[in-house]
Amino acid sequence: MAWHDKDSWLTAAFAPNISTILISFLVAITLPILLHRWIYRRATPTTLPTFLLIGPSGAGKTALATLIERSSVVPTHTSTAPLSIETLLPEPYVPASAHYRSAGDPAYERARRFLLLDTPGHGKLRHFATKELSNPENVRGIIFVVDAAAVADSAGLTESAEYLHDVLLSLQKRYTGAKTSKGPKEIPVLIAANKLDLFTALPAHLVKSHLEKAVSAVRKSRAKGLKDSAIALGGGDENAIEDDRENEWLGEGGEGEFEFRQMEEVGTGVVVRGGNVLGDGGADVKAWFEWVGEQL
Amino acid sequence: MLDSFEILTTSGVVLWSHTYVPVGANIINSLIRDVFIEERIQPQAEDAGSKPTYRKEGYTLKWTAAKDLGLIFVAVYQSLVHMTWIDKLLDNVRKLFTGLYEAQLKKEHTSMVDCSKFGPYFERQVQELEQSADGATASSSTSVKLTPPSSTENDSAEESAPAQNLQRTQRPLYDTSADSTPVPTPDTSRPTTPAQSHLLTGKARPGGKLSRRDRKKAAGMGSAPVSSGDEASIKRKGKGSAKRNRVWGDFGAEEEDPSMVLDYSQADLRDEASENEALEEIKPETWGRKTGKGQFVLKDLDEEMDAIIAEQNAKKETPAASTGIVGSSLGAIGGLFRNVVGGKTLTKEDLVKPLKGMEEHLLKKNVAREAVVRLCESVERDLIGLKTGSFTTIEATLRTSMEKALTKILTPTSSLDLLREIQTVNAGGRPYVLSIVGVNGVGKSTNLSKIAFFMLQNHHRVLIAAADTFRSGAVEQLRVHVRNLKELSKREGGEVDLFEKGYGKDAANIAADAVTYASKNNFNVVLIDTAGRRHNDQRLMSSLEKFGKLANPDKILMVGEALVGSDSVAQARNFNASFGPGRGLDGFIISKCDTVGDMVGTLVSMVHATGIPVVFLGVGQHYDDLRGLNVSSVCRLLMS
Numbered sequence A: 001m002a003w004h005d006k007d008s009w010l011t012a013a014f015a016p017n018i019s020t021i022l023i024s025f026l027v028a029i030t031l032p033i034l035l036h037r038w039i040y041r042r043a044t045p046t047t048l049p050t051f052l053l054i055g056p057s058g059a060g061k062t063a064l065a066t067l068i069e070r071s072s073v074v075p076t077h078t079s080t081a082p083l084s085i086e087t088l089l090p091e092p093y094v095p096a097s098a099h100y101r102s103a104g105d106p107a108y109e110r111a112r113r114f115l116l117l118d119t120p121g122h123g124k125l126r127h128f129a130t131k132e133l134s135n136p137e138n139v140r141g142i143i144f145v146v147d148a149a150a151v152a153d154s155a156g157l158t159e160s161a162e163y164l165h166d167v168l169l170s171l172q173k174r175y176t177g178a179k180t181s182k183g184p185k186e187i188p189v190l191i192a193a194n195k196l197d198l199f200t201a202l203p204a205h206l207v208k209s210h211l212e213k214a215v216s217a218v219r220k221s222r223a224k225g226l227k228d229s230a231i232a233l234g235g236g237d238e239n240a241i242e243d244d245r246e247n248e249w250l251g252e253g254g255e256g257e258f259e260f261r262q263m264e265e266v267g268t269g270v271v272v273r274g275g276n277v278l279g280d281g282g283a284d285v286k287a288w289f290e291w292v293g294e295q296l
Numbered sequence B: 001m002l003d004s005f006e007i008l009t010t011s012g013v014v015l016w017s018h019t020y021v022p023v024g025a026n027i028i029n030s031l032i033r034d035v036f037i038e039e040r041i042q043p044q045a046e047d048a049g050s051k052p053t054y055r056k057e058g059y060t061l062k063w064t065a066a067k068d069l070g071l072i073f074v075a076v077y078q079s080l081v082h083m084t085w086i087d088k089l090l091d092n093v094r095k096l097f098t099g100l101y102e103a104q105l106k107k108e109h110t111s112m113v114d115c116s117k118f119g120p121y122f123e124r125q126v127q128e129l130e131q132s133a134d135g136a137t138a139s140s141s142t143s144v145k146l147t148p149p150s151s152t153e154n155d156s157a158e159e160s161a162p163a164q165n166l167q168r169t170q171r172p173l174y175d176t177s178a179d180s181t182p183v184p185t186p187d188t189s190r191p192t193t194p195a196q197s198h199l200l201t202g203k204a205r206p207g208g209k210l211s212r213r214d215r216k217k218a219a220g221m222g223s224a225p226v227s228s229g230d231e232a233s234i235k236r237k238g239k240g241s242a243k244r245n246r247v248w249g250d251f252g253a254e255e256e257d258p259s260m261v262l263d264y265s266q267a268d269l270r271d272e273a274s275e276n277e278a279l280e281e282i283k284p285e286t287w288g289r290k291t292g293k294g295q296f297v298l299k300d301l302d303e304e305m306d307a308i309i310a311e312q313n314a315k316k317e318t319p320a321a322s323t324g325i326v327g328s329s330l331g332a333i334g335g336l337f338r339n340v341v342g343g344k345t346l347t348k349e350d351l352v353k354p355l356k357g358m359e360e361h362l363l364k365k366n367v368a369r370e371a372v373v374r375l376c377e378s379v380e381r382d383l384i385g386l387k388t389g390s391f392t393t394i395e396a397t398l399r400t401s402m403e404k405a406l407t408k409i410l411t412p413t414s415s416l417d418l419l420r421e422i423q424t425v426n427a428g429g430r431p432y433v434l435s436i437v438g439v440n441g442v443g444k445s446t447n448l449s450k451i452a453f454f455m456l457q458n459h460h461r462v463l464i465a466a467a468d469t470f471r472s473g474a475v476e477q478l479r480v481h482v483r484n485l486k487e488l489s490k491r492e493g494g495e496v497d498l499f500e501k502g503y504g505k506d507a508a509n510i511a512a513d514a515v516t517y518a519s520k521n522n523f524n525v526v527l528i529d530t531a532g533r534r535h536n537d538q539r540l541m542s543s544l545e546k547f548g549k550l551a552n553p554d555k556i557l558m559v560g561e562a563l564v565g566s567d568s569v570a571q572a573r574n575f576n577a578s579f580g581p582g583r584g585l586d587g588f589i590i591s592k593c594d595t596v597g598d599m600v601g602t603l604v605s606m607v608h609a610t611g612i613p614v615v616f617l618g619v620g621q622h623y624d625d626l627r628g629l630n631v632s633s634v635c636r637l638l639m640s
């Protein structure tokens, strides 16, 4: 039976049969609907304000994230994948944008909702965080968690400071490299000095001064260090190709000490607040929630 | 005996755990670091029969993963104990857990999974597997569950075989003692999950005789083939959950009405939103109804578990079945469509062809075959069972996954900051010692001079030690470099000198002398050049161990050529192993990178072989042609 035969399926497909009409009708109706559902089912765009949890491994980022989500801590281990959590700012704290709204107002509820994105802190897995930082569209703030007990010794301090330096530098680059004259929207940084329940932990103001000093040291040794291979080998990012050491210098140009204050000029307020996720007296994260409230 | 069982997500949250003996969090953390992140220990392939194992501080860890859901299941037990049924337990628990909570686990933007009711399922699994292991090995008496009291102290006995013998001889003694005094067995003294155990002991009534009888009854009711007359085996079984058993006795004695108990159970099964407190109340009852009345309730749990496991098993076969039903041609079109639009669940077959292509691609980039195979395997392991995103083809998914794998392998765990290290070491009152090794002609001296130049730029006082006393002309070559550097140092600052003792002397001694000389003469950095050697030349390689001991460098870097092909893997391995136990290489310098264009695969090969990072790249003939590694640009080159 050839395709042009009278009762071949092709002939039937073009004949004014009721079944043919029905089938083509059905296909015409359902196909767009199915396609639409297919595409839109997964990619629900999130426009929720996002807070990034960044910091060296073991600082307590995941512990903090679970605490915020369920107001109780669960045991955690080293993370190998990011974790995003949709949550509400808990009750006594008020989002800055909703100060004059009443509790029942749906807009008030909406203002309290935010996303928390926990990133792995292990040296090999920081690309998750770097990727978020390179395109911080919905990022409303960065919570940089440090272990206040670990920064008491020099190895822990250096690790935290190096990571912090890189985070601040990428924020600075984003600001100075912006095409618009107004500059991109500010992304403030909270340095959360965690584990203050521990006997060996430094208080928040010492964490601040230690980190400032260590970031100065990192900044200096980065400037003196070897250039990296991107230009020599090619394969670098096209728009990051200019090798300008000025660009790599965090904060003010001078040789003086680095201070977090210097970051304000590039649209990044940095504050250090202490707290603890675990501890005998329960968690103490008031200062951090207040900060989150101020940014919402 | 099992010490701890944890179900955690890849994002680090422990969803559910059962602890018989508290195990430090660092044990599982180091499993994650060593195996999953740094990949220092290679897991065997899963189909090799048994689950991969990891040993740490006297513990053995076995694990399995549910990749699509981002779950890891870890069992921790003492290495001295030989456990045969852990693999099965891991498998069953994985199937149960994913079957029960799949919907919750797939929810986005949350880490919460309400799996508080998983306890009974788990306990029942353990019980069943323990029983069947008992039954299977009762006659040969190789089943070992007791932790022998003396051997726990014995750290040197790592092998499980001697431990087994030990236990075999000790068991009779142990059982009799347990019979007369039921309390001081090692297991019962171990705390279980904190909240529950307190509650249970609070409720339990000390009734040795009664509980013993009930325990026997409980064991008799189990479906596993165990002769209830075997006092010893029941005794051992009871120990694991002795406290619970007593509670069963309680409820068995008190609750006479079976229907009432049944109601309870149904209520608590339905009540999803039960509070934690309520939950703890339910616990004993779950166990109570099991032994107290109605064997059928126990069967319910078993049947439910079997059903879930069967369903999970069946799921694996469904893709094939469904395409069969719909018709293969339509299925193929759908597959093609899905490949373009995305949303396809990847199987091994889907990946074969793209992986082949990826393999070729990487081989062309001069990555050693061994490294390519491993990378592809790890990417395959990651991808099987995953769904592709919207509008992404398999190839694109594979690409991103490979890029991630390359980034991970090339990124060092901690970055090397030479200048700060020098500062720290000098603050301790001694010079910083760095030595360079490598095969012949890869550019050891050149790269050493480049490093020296970098040091001079930072105003250090550098002593270069000529410890290549083997190849004629080596010292002269260094002398030329030092003369040039001296010239340059007038402009750059710093100071440089050469330490040499001619040819034929022992290199290790010269190196040690150089270090002493440097500290006497106020040099703060010592750079030691060594003789080039073939990595398969036993005699020369073995002298490196002495060199490492005598000179004791702060850092040993190996120079490798970017041009070298598959030999790079063996080079890196042999040099890394040549310094004896406890000492290895600290980093690689890859030279002549400017000559290979985008074929920078050697970097990957060397890091893959050893897990040691690339710290510098040589990119030219000049003293300032030394670069730090930019991981993302190298990845881009490799993937281009």
Ligand SMILES: Nc1nc2c(ncn2[C@@H]2O[C@H](COP(=O)(O)OP(=O)(O)OP(=O)(O)O)[C@@H](O)[C@H]2O)c(=O)[nH]1
Binding pocket: A055, A056, A057, A058, A059, A060, A061, A062, A063, A064, A075, A076, A077, A078, A079, A080, A119, A120, A121, A122, A145, A194, A195, A196, A197, A198, A275, A276, A277, A278, A279, B012, B025
């Ligand atoms: N004492 C004390 N311990 C804490 C505190 N916060 C977290 N920890 C512990 O610190 C350890 C590490 O916490 P995680 O949240 O897993 O660390 P992380 O920052 O997510 O680490 P990575 O996932 O590796 O990046 C856990 O064992 C926590 O229990 C705290 O406030 N006090």
Ligand SMILES: [Mg+2]
Binding pocket: A061, A062, A063, A077, A078, A079, A118, A119, A120, A121, B011, B012
């Ligand atoms: Mg974490």
